[in-house]
Amino acid sequence: MMSLWQSFVELIHELIPWLDGGIATVIIILIKGIALVLPLIIMMAYMTYAERKVIGYMQLRIGPNRVGPIGLLQPFADVIKMMFKEIIFPTKANIYLFLLAPILAFVPAVAIWVVIPLGEGFYITNLDVSLLYVLAIGSVGVYGIIIAGWASNSKYPLLGALRSTALLVSYEIVIGFVIVTVVMVAGSVNLNEIVEGQKGGAWNWYFIPLFPMMIVFWISALTETNRAPFDVVEGESEIVGGTHVEYSGMCFALFFMAEYINMIMMAALAVLLFFGGWHSPFEGLPYLESLFEFVPDLVWLLVKMSFFLFLYLWIRATFPRFRYDQIMRLCWKVFLPLTIIWIFVVALMTQLAIGPWF
Amino acid sequence: MLENYLPVVVFIFLGVAFGVGLTLIGWLLGPSKPNEEKNSQFECGFPAFEDSRMHFNVRYYLVAILFILFDLEVAFVFPWAVVQSGLGWFGFVVISVFLFLLVVGFIFEWKKGALEWE
Numbered sequence: 001m002m003s004l005w006q007s008f009v010e011l012i013h014e015l016i017p018w019l020d021g022g023i024a025t026v027i028i029i030l031i032k033g034i035a036l037v038l039p040l041i042i043m044m045a046y047m048t049y050a051e052r053k054v055i056g057y058m059q060l061r062i063g064p065n066r067v068g069p070i071g072l073l074q075p076f077a078d079v080i081k082m083m084f085k086e087i088i089f090p091t092k093a094n095i096y097l098f099l100l101a102p103i104l105a106f107v108p109a110v111a112i113w114v115v116i117p118l119g120e121g122f123y124i125t126n127l128d129v130s131l132l133y134v135l136a137i138g139s140v141g142v143y144g145i146i147i148a149g150w151a152s153n154s155k156y157p158l159l160g161a162l163r164s165t166a167l168l169v170s171y172e173i174v175i176g177f178v179i180v181t182v183v184m185v186a187g188s189v190n191l192n193e194i195v196e197g198q199k200g201g202a203w204n205w206y207f208i209p210l211f212p213m214m215i216v217f218w219i220s221a222l223t224e225t226n227r228a229p230f231d232v233v234e235g236e237s238e239i240v241g242g243t244h245v246e247y248s249g250m251c252f253a254l255f256f257m258a259e260y261i262n263m264i265m266m267a268a269l270a271v272l273l274f275f276g277g278w279h280s281p282f283e284g285l286p287y288l289e290s291l292f293e294f295v296p297d298l299v300w301l302l303v304k305m306s307f308f309l310f311l312y313l314w315i316r317a318t319f320p321r322f323r324y325d326q327i328m329r330l331c332w333k334v335f336l337p338l339t340i341i342w343i344f345v346v347a348l349m350t351q352l353a354i355g356p357w358f
Numbered sequence: 359m360l361e362n363y364l365p366v367v368v369f370i371f372l373g374v375a376f377g378v379g380l381t382l383i384g385w386l387l388g389p390s391k392p393n394e395e396k397n398s399q400f401e402c403g404f405p406a407f408e409d410s411r412m413h414f415n416v417r418y419y420l421v422a423i424l425f426i427l428f429d430l431e432v433a434f435v436f437p438w439a440v441v442q443s444g445l446g447w448f449g450f451v452v453i454s455v456f457l458f459l460l461v462v463g464f465i466f467e468w469k470k471g472a473l474e475w476e
Contacts, residue, residue, distance in 0.1 A: 107373035125365040154399035169425040176432035250384025325475035
């Protein structure tokens, strides 16, 4: 995979030799970026298809099956329909902020992917503090929601924005503490080094020493991405559609895309932090290792991510929605004490040299 | 070192380009037939009779303040977490004192009822 990239980069340099180094670098990064973002958007589109299909079968329905064979072209039909819908500007809304909000929600969702490694040495950039970058950019998405709620100048969006902002910032703290425990075990804030620390078979993955933190991380990820059963942000029965009430057409589609790209990002993060990233689960096993040697590391990462993406749908089809106060209680009174205690547990285990992982 | 951050800038630009581009496509392709009813704010079927910039519960504000506190705490704990295995018991005691001060504050606000939602 990387050699392909290298020859591709050399080809660009040969094609445009008249450009000086700086501009050529930017163009190469741009092409790399588009080569990452376009598959991401297609993945997000098929995530919506998978959601409808999987939940359909879980509820003994068939799901979409009209557009294309077994409904495979449904996402494209949705996109085309969405493009031809009118974008409505409410009279009382603040137009500039109203238009800015969906873009502000979409940009961080895309920008996070610049540091996510997809294979050994297969990344756009390798920041020393890539995990901190993920946390920092991830918090910017809150601005999109709160500006959308404020700019709509309508009651339900404002209530939805307040709710979701309080929820997102609360669970961000929990995710921060969980990531601290991972960093303590790995001894690095760099995603590549964290994955390299989990090399050598499934028993080296961090979900074993940090099992409670893995559970907490996943529940927080559900909340951060506004997924059922924690989707009070757009609880239809309570506040209609939350912040998206006044949005229509492509403006709404941007919010929607941001949410699904964030879901994929959280699944990738869970795999990178706790499930060995691109490493094969059979590393170190005598017979299976050579049997599965031909599988590229990108495929392992995608297989593990698919499991987590399926988990989103499975959880959504299984659990009813929680009440808002229950979710806040879960965050502040259960997860926060638990994560702080677990930081001490990990620190003590490191100092006393307990366990094979440190 | 710093050139590692160039792709970040490019990606933010790419995100803005995608966002603005998709909005423009929707604006160009979609119809635009506004009328008064369509453009009024959503309110369960009747005209809105109150300003929508209304009062809201002070607890949201409280959560925001707590968030700043704890998020700063996370930011301070990160550098320690990276090197904690090499610091030994000294580092452990120092971070214990630091976290203890925050936990005391956390217990105080719990007892004060700042975390209750009813």
